[in-house]
Every structure is written in C-alpha cells, then in structure tokens.
Amino acid sequence: MSDSLELFPASARISPAGRLQIGGCDATRLAEEFGTPLYVLDYATIREQAARAQDAFRSRWQSVLVLYATKAYFAPFLARLYRQWGLGLDVTSEAEIVIARHAGFDPNLIYVHGNNKTREEIRAALDTGISHFVIDNFEDVSNLEALASAMTPPRAVNCLVRLSPNIDAHTHRYMTTGVADSKFGLGVGNGMAERAALEILQAPHLRLVGLHFHIGSQVFDTDALREALDAVLDVAADWRAKFNFDFRELNIGGGWGVAYHETQTTLDVEAFAENTTSALRAGLGARSLNEDLKLIVEPGRGLIARAGVALYRVGSVKMIPGVRSYVAIDGGIGDNVRPALYSARYNAFLANRMNEPATQEYAIAGRYCEQGDVLIEHAALPETRVGDLLVMPVAGAYQLPMASNYNLIPRPAVVLVQDGNARLVRRRETVEDMLACDLDV
Numbered sequence: 001m002s003d004s005l006e007l008f009p010a011s012a013r014i015s016p017a018g019r020l021q022i023g024g025c026d027a028t029r030l031a032e033e034f035g036t037p038l039y040v041l042d043y044a045t046i047r048e049q050a051a052r053a054q055d056a057f058r059s060r061w062q063s064v065l066v067l068y069a070t071k072a073y074f075a076p077f078l079a080r081l082y083r084q085w086g087l088g089l090d091v092t093s094e095a096e097i098v099i100a101r102h103a104g105f106d107p108n109l110i111y112v113h114g115n116n117k118t119r120e121e122i123r124a125a126l127d128t129g130i131s132h133f134v135i136d137n138f139e140d141v142s143n144l145e146a147l148a149s150a151m152t153p154p155r156a157v158n159c160l161v162r163l164s165p166n167i168d169a170h171t172h173r174y175m176t177t178g179v180a181d182s183k184f185g186l187g188v189g190n191g192m193a194e195r196a197a198l199e200i201l202q203a204p205h206l207r208l209v210g211l212h213f214h215i216g217s218q219v220f221d222t223d224a225l226r227e228a229l230d231a232v233l234d235v236a237a238d239w240r241a242k243f244n245f246d247f248r249e250l251n252i253g254g255g256w257g258v259a260y261h262e263t264q265t266t267l268d269v270e271a272f273a274e275n276t277t278s279a280l281r282a283g284l285g286a287r288s289l290n291e292d293l294k295l296i297v298e299p300g301r302g303l304i305a306r307a308g309v310a311l312y313r314v315g316s317v318k319m320i321p322g323v324r325s326y327v328a329i330d331g332g333i334g335d336n337v338r339p340a341l342y343s344a345r346y347n348a349f350l351a352n353r354m355n356e357p358a359t360q361e362y363a364i365a366g367r368y369c370e371q372g373d374v375l376i377e378h379a380a381l382p383e384t385r386v387g388d389l390l391v392m393p394v395a396g397a398y399q400l401p402m403a404s405n406y407n408l409i410p411r412p413a414v415v416l417v418q419d420g421n422a423r424l425v426r427r428r429e430t431v432e433d434m435l436a437c438d439l440d441v
Ligand SMILES: Cc1ncc(COP(=O)(O)O)c(C=O)c1O
Pocket: 069, 071, 072, 090, 113, 214, 216, 217, 218, 253, 254, 255, 256, 298, 299, 300, 301, 302
C-alpha cells in the first residue's frame, strides 16, 4: 500500500483503522461533511511543488520566472497563494485575468497565451497593465498593434513568438503541440515564425523580446525537450544574423510528466532543471548568444496534479455474469473527461478500507449517460460495496477546469486541507446555479 500512496498528496496517511487521511483530515469525514463527489486539495503539496520548481531553476540560472499555467486548475485562493510565493501566471481568458487581478498579481508577471485571443481579451489584458503576450498567429500581431496604439497613452507590448519546432514530444496525439500539424504556434521550417517576427518588428507599439515553445503535455522524454531547445536556439541565432534579434526572454513551456499510476515516473524537476540549464548555457555559448537571458518555465500539471484527490460514493455494483463487474460512482466524465478524451489511466482505492487487499477487478463507471463514461477499465479493489468511498489520486489538474454540467448535474465542491483543517474553496453547484443563464421565453 505504501507504494500506492506515492501517487497521493504529500500529507496522505493511512489511519490505524485503514482510513485515508489528507492534510490531517479523514477523507471519510470530509465526504460526510461536504458530500460527494468531492475534490480535496492538499496545501502542503501545492506549497512543496511550487517551491521545488522555483528552487530547482533559480539555483541554476540568474534570471528565472516560474509561470503557473492556469489552465491546469485555477481559483482565487490558488492565485493568492502563488502571488505570495512569487510565481507568475500563464493566462488564456478574461476570467483568468480577473482572478489574477483580484489576487493582486503584478501585471508584469502575467503572460497572455492562446491560439485565438479575442480583441476583448486583449483589451482586458492591456487595461490590467499586462504587457507580455505570446504570439500564436498573425492576427495576434495586428490586433495587439491596433489595441495597444489605441490606449491612452499608447502602450508598448512585449511579444514572444510561440515556435512550432516540429519535434514530437512522444505523448498522446491530443497533447502533442510542437509538430508541424499543430493548431498552436508558428512553424520554423515553413517561415511562418520569421514572418511574424518581421511583422512585430515593423509594428510601432510591439517589441520582439523572446521566443516560446511548448511541445506537449505529459512529456517524459526529456531528449525531445532538449532537441526543441536546440532548434529554438538555432532560430535565435538565425534571426540575430538576419535582423539583429535581441533575445531577452526564453519560455520553454511546461508539460512536465506526472505519474498517474505505478507504471509511470514523475519527471524529476531537479534533474530536468540541471539538464536544461546546462544545455542552455552550452547552446547559447556555441552560438555566441547572450547569456543574460530571462528563463521562463510554465508548468501546470507538474505543480498541481498530485495535490488533488477525487472522492466518489459507490452507488451500485453490477456484476454481469461472464462479462465483468461495474462499480458505479456519483461522478464521471462530468468532472473528469480525461479518460474519455485521451485514454488517461488512473488508479482507484477505497478511502474507507485502504489496508484491505485488492482481490477483485472492476470497471469504474461514471453516472453520466454515455457508455464511454468509464473512468477506469480495470481497477483492482477489495470487494466493493454500495456506500464505499472511492478515491482517485492525481486529480488536481485538468479535471475540474474541463468539468461540464452534462445531464445537468452540478459540478463538485472543492476543499483545501491543511494541518487538520478543511476549508471549502468552492461550494457545490446548485440547480439554481446551473439554470441561472437560461431564459424561459
Ligand atoms: C502554452 C502552454 N504552456 C504550459 C502548459 C501547461 O502544460 P502542463 O500542465 O502539461 O505542464 C500548457 C498546457 O496545455 C500550454 O498550452
């Protein structure tokens, strides 16, 4: 059982009675108090992962900014913590900008991303004082120039070009973003990135300050990241030769692989930082590029995934003779679309009987009206009964942000646990919440 706890938040323990505890709180009690499905986030893990990322890079490079990729999971309490700890943010929507602003973020620590930024979002970002944008297409350049010049007084905007270096990250196709056929970024080989750079240089209110790449998520193959780094440094050297490009910021994206089950090993951030910074130093030196460069990393999942667990109540156990047995829970694709979207694999346990041996195999079925709503095809569990509390670890990233109201089922509540205290940070949705935007005409 101790091996399996490695997937759980740092503070996870098993009580003598075999019950899961996180942040000093008994999972069974949390489920009783707040209901299920319930997402539990561990403060200690959130703190530890952020500090580890910052320390790993800051101890090896003179100027480092760790941006948290808010798409992984974002909420006002998290924004406040990250601001206190000195992280920056990678944001993609107006609501993310609003949360960041309310948390008091320095706009200089916010970078705006997206492959289709609307003019309203760009305007909201400029109004907030944000001045760093990652350019993903030619419309970004024209829209930014138009909107920055229309501000009173006109604003100067710093642009990083998102490169598509045509390198395969060897992850799921839906999480691969650095190949030629990707909706993200601008191609190096086909000249699109260079054309965007030249357009930025010609725009009076835009400054070309750096390069960005993010070749995918759940990347365990660090050779691919290193290859991408080399390709991007080649671009920097080429642009310097062609139009005196002043390379001041390099954003190497996120995508740090996280283990969701025993067959995977979470990317070692220390080793990754060591390899990346030494490759960067050598690569800059070999091309006589300036080492006085701001290095930006933007992990999402790597900072938050392991901090969360999802708790579900078992409502039905259906044994189909000669076929298989289904354990039906009160969540599913509505709060975790990842298994259906890209075959993400998970493990499950019984939070109320953690010490019992896993003697049975079940499919973990969600409650939504789709046959594909199966969170785990083959889960090894103790003999499971109605009323058991099923827990799925590594639930902190890309679950709640992609949650839906399919079947008009309210999205779950979220609690933050620390030192025996549980704070509700998002209440469970109500029927009224879900119907609030409908007009009965
Ligand atoms: C541009 C960019 N940066 C960072 C991330 C974060 O990726 P991950 O959560 O896998 O670290 C993403 C994820 O889609 C992204 O698109």
